[in-house]
Amino acid sequence: MASLMSSLKRSLTRLLILLPVLVGLSISSPAQAGQWDAETRTVPSNPGGNSVTFSDQEITSGRKIFNNTCGTCHAGGITKTNYNVGLDPEALSLATPPRNNVDALVDYMKDPTSYDGEFSIADVHPSTSNSDLYVQMRDLDDEDLRLIAGYILVAPKIQGVQWGGGKIYFGT
Numbered sequence: 001m002a003s004l005m006s007s008l009k010r011s012l013t014r015l016l017i018l019l020p021v022l023v024g025l026s027i028s029s030p031a032q033a034g035q036w037d038a039e040t041r042t043v044p045s046n047p048g049g050n051s052v053t054f055s056d057q058e059i060t061s062g063r064k065i066f067n068n069t070c071g072t073c074h075a076g077g078i079t080k081t082n083y084n085v086g087l088d089p090e091a092l093s094l095a096t097p098p099r100n101n102v103d104a105l106v107d108y109m110k111d112p113t114s115y116d117g118e119f120s121i122a123d124v125h126p127s128t129s130n131s132d133l134y135v136q137m138r139d140l141d142d143e144d145l146r147l148i149a150g151y152i153l154v155a156p157k158i159q160g161v162q163w164g165g166g167k168i169y170f171g172t
């Protein structure tokens with residue numbers, strides 16, 4: 001009887017050690033599907049104040065295309081060679097014209113301009129109009145550009161200051 005008790009106790013102890021691990025696993029892994037609510041996926045679509053709600057699927061695709069196409073310079077929403085012109089909502093909203101909406105971002109990917117909007121930077125920034133120079137832009141259609149823009153605008157709502165955190169960590 002005593003040995004039965006002690007072996008019971010031992011298996012109970014094992015279970016108690018395992019339990020948090022199992023619970024931890026079930027909380028952290030299947031968070032992929034349906035992870036963002038509609039409010040998070042809703043962003044300005046144009047300067048006129050209209051908005052658009054992307055689907056989870058669209059945001060996931062947008063993130064993938066963004067990481068593949070823009071990630072070398074803009075991973076995490078910063079701009080590696082110019083921390084002042086990040087992809088955070090503040091930097092985008094203070095550009096001329098403001099770039100914190102889908103249409104303006106799509107426009108930028110077709111014909112990028114300087115931060116003050118004064119001149120074209122299509123010779124130095126990837127765009128669909130210079131895909132001979134930047135081959136990664138060659139296979140992107142309008143829908144891809146729209147998904148990238150959606151991701152850029154939704155990402156700070158998901159990641160907070162970590163998106164484009166350069167402003168905080170690197171100063172101006």
Ligand code: HEC
Binds near residue numbers: 091
């Ligand atoms: C080779 C590096 C590089 C790649 C690749 C790149 N960018 Fe940029 N991006 C920059 C630089 C540098 C700037 C700052 C330009 C300036 O001085 O105005 C910038 C600026 C921007 C801005 C303006 C940000 C603001 O606050 O006004 C947007 C939007 C942008 N990039 C989007 C993209 C997107 C979308 C892609 C992928 C399709 C991309 N970039 C790929 C280097 C890059």
